Amino acid sequence: MSRIGKKPITLPKGVTVKIARGAIEVKGPKGTVNQYVPPGIGFAQEDGTIVAKPERDDPELGKFHGLARSLIANAVQGVTEGFKKELDIVGIGYRAEVKGKQVVFALGYSHPIVYDIPNAIDIAIDKQTHITVTGVDRQLVGQVAANIRRMRKPDPYKQKGVRYTGEVLKKKVGKTGAK
DSSP: OOHHHHSOEEOOTTOEEEEETTEEEEEETTEEEEEEOOTTEEEEEETTEEEEEESSOOTTHHHHHHHHHHHHHHHHHHHHTOEEEEEEEESTTOEEEEETTEEEEEOSSSSOEEEEOOTTEEEEEETTTEEEEEESOHHHHHHHHHHHHHTSOOOTTTOOEEEETTOOOOOOOOOOOOO
């Protein structure tokens, strides 16, 4: 059995859980998350906690045991606290702005890039160069942040582009002149 999978998940006040075969619905003050779980792992609700248990004794289920427990723990944390990723836009003339349910980026290309915001995600832009992606689903928040970063990856020579806040980049030296 997995060490992580054995840990019970405590349910804070205001969080309700519906356990069904293959999926769990978690409702809380920030929203609702439907989380699918790997087959072979069952969940039981006991005294304000949720416990993950493999349905049969199979050593191969150990990896899925810990995974399933982590997915549900992330769903519980998402509906109570939420998740947040922050990105910075670095470069002269690089900026972004929110227009309705879209974000318009100017990242040095000949055209602006329009990105549609998914339903469960909120995007806030500070000073046109600092982006905050928030939501209740950890996987979706991370994927949206990765998609935004992919629009203009940080350049290793001039350090321009979209990067995570606090991300350390290794700067490369450019060409040297003739000696």
